[in-house]
Amino acid sequence: MIVGNLLGSIANGAVSASLPFVYLLQAAAFLLAAGGSVGAAVSLGRKDAASAGKIMGFCILAGIAYPLILAVLSPALVPAYVGFTGAEGVQGEMIHDYSQVYALGMPVISFVLIMSYFMNIDNHPSWSAGMNITANAVNLAMDYLLVKYTSLGMKGAALSTVLGYLAAGCIFIPMYFRSSKRMITPAFKGLRDSRKPIAMSVKRGLPTLSFLLMTVIGMSIINKSVLSSLGAGYYSAYAVTNNTQAIVTMLLNGITSVIASVAGVLYGEKDYFGMRAVLSKVLKISLTTGAVITAIFLAVPQLFAAMYGFRDPELLPELLRGIRIFSLSFGFFILNSVAQNYYRTIGQTFLSVSVTALELLILKVPFMLAGLRLFGFTGLYAGIIFSELATFLLINLLRIILQKAGKVPQKGFPAIPERGDGEIMDMTVTGSDADAVDVSARMMQYCRSEKIDERESVILALAAEELISNIGLHGYTDPEHKEIDICLSRDGDSLFLRLRDDGIPFDPTAYSSDEHDSSDLNGLALLKKMNVRMSYMRVINLNHTIIEIQCKKEQING
Structure with missing residues (x-):
């Protein structure tokens, strides 16, 4: 916004045209940050701080090495990228300047991004949020100062981003490493000994990487097509909606992504009723929010043009029509975003990935190109509407086909049973020995x-008594604050024991009995010999332990 208002709409277009290259620079950071932080959290839950440290060490090394290599190669890569975009003259120079500085500063940005994710899972979520807020605040301030009061131009705009992350990292990362609550110490030796957890961490980050790559491919094709067919002026107008879309997407995804954390836990606990309630609530909130945003776009589209400094009197009427048309896609976007997050949560990876591929690349690009060819500039936005609608219809058609083939549960859009059968036992305890005995009874x-x-x-x-004792003894640093939720329920031929606590990352099922500093109960050891499945996850700063026991029908029905 600041760049567009100070340097003109053509500069705003240059920033938008640079984004695919910037995303490629960030690819390793998001792959390693997203996957590595989850892998480290799992290791912490298993009381394997050494593996967590090696995962962090690997992510830091690889996350800095990748952008360093690209920074060295940037004198050749940046001109090649500018040539690929088809931009010429002033706009081509702006893309070059912005991309070059970003490439040189990416090692700093990459390191701070990775540390932000690890701080979030290592008992410092508020510092992680604070670091991101500080980075953006410094970025905005430096944007204004460097662009307005120096001759750096686009170089100053990119440099302000680097300085923002550098300042935030210098404040919060030393605080994190000095913190007594920190559990992970990065290790850079013996990484080969931890190849399996490191490989699993990278694997966990692949969905994030695939999303980023599809975004890069789709954005590059559309950017190049608009520039080559309509010219720099129209591309600057398109960049207004492109940048606005990023803000709207961030806001709406922030609502719909709640499913991934909350409903993910409920799915692991087979709480189908709770999942449906969360899904319904998220849909209501996100669709209501989307309706309000759409109304604002329809009523005052000139507000968004002004935000990015677009003042071309000849193109402004077309841009305002484009903004209004574009806003009509928000409802379908929300439905697709919910579907993508929800199906990923319940293990329907094929459906989730299909939403992403259709929405970002397979349908979006052809529809937008067709709209551009048939109706010109405003046809781009009609193409977005039809691509979002077609994505939603195709995903539901695909789900119905898979349900009829027996590969997805036959229960409508949620694709889960209506609810688990049987009553439940639900209680909250403090982890004392007396509480453990009471739970057992x-x-x-x-x-x-x-x-x-x-x-x-x-x-x-x-086993439950032993698990509660383990959590009470080893899962909390504050002996005065202990709260453990226990739920026992039946679903078909399975029993589910669920434990949830807000202590430090700790997997009570992985705590060996020979380490126990009180008399062993042996219940956990006996339980592991049965037909049982145990899982542990740490989500939204809570430990979740789920034990599923498969019983014979005659045992359940008596």
């Missing part, structure tokens, strides 16, 4: 009411 009572096999009931109750 309550569980025995529940199992008798559900006609569960007596031997399995005893083992499960003893």
Whole structure:
């Protein structure tokens, strides 16, 4: 916004045209940050701080090495990229200046981005948020100062971003490494010994990387087409909606992505009723928000043109029509965003990836190019509407086909059973020995009411007692603040024991009995010999332990 108002709309277009190159520079950072932070959190939950440290060390090394290599090659890469865009004259020079400075500063940005993700999972989410806020605040301030009061121009705009991340990193990263609550220490030796957790961490980041790459490909094709067919003036107008779309996407994705964290836990716990409630709530909030944003776009499109300094009197009427048409796609975008996040959460990866591929590349690019060819500038935005609508229709058609083939549960859009059967036992305790015994007794009572096999009931109750003791002893640094939620329920032929606590990252099922500093209960060891599946995850700063026991029908039905 500042660049467009101070240097003109052509500069705003240059920033937009540079984004595919910038995203490629950031690719390793987002791959390693997204995947590595999850891998480190899992390792912490298993009390394997050494592996978490090696994952962090690898991510830091690789995250800096990749942009360093590109920075060295940037004198050749940047001119090649400018040539690819088709931009010429002043706009070509602006793209070159912006991309070149960004390439040289990317090692700093990459390091800070990676540290932000790791701080978030290592007991410092507020510092992670603070670092991002500080980076953006400094960026905005330096943008104004460098662009307005120096002759750096586009170089100053890119430099302000680098300085923003540098300033934020210098403030928060030393604080993090001095913090007594920090659990991860980056290790740079012996990385070969931790190849498996490192490889799994990289694998976890692949969805983020694929999203980024599809964005780069789609954006590059559209940018090049608009520049070559309509020229720099129209491209500057298109950049206004392109940049506005990024802000709207960030806002709406912030709402719809709640599903990935909250509903993900509920899915692991087989709480289908809760999942449907979350899905319904997210849809209502996001669609209402989208309707309000659409109304604003329809009523005052000139506001968004002014935000980015677009004042061309000849092209402004077309831009305002384009903004209004573009806003009509928000509702379909929300539905697709919910579908993408939701299906990824419930393990329907094919459907989730299909939404991303259709929405960002397979449908969006052909529809926008067709709209551009048939109707000119405003046809671009009609193409966005039809691509979002077609994505939603095709994904639901694909889901129905998969449901009829038996590959996806036969329960409509949510693709889950209506709800689990059976009653539940639900309580909250503080982790004391007395609480653990009380939970054991309550569980025995529940199992008798559900006609569960007596031997399995005893083992499960003893295991629960041991798990609660483990969490109480080792899962909290503050002995005065302990809160553990326990839920036991039945779903078909399975029993589910769910434990949730707000302590430090700690997996109570991975705590060896020979490390226990009180008399062993042996319930957990016996439980592991049964037909059981245990899982642990740390989501929204809560530990979630889920134990699923497969029982024979005659044991459940008595």
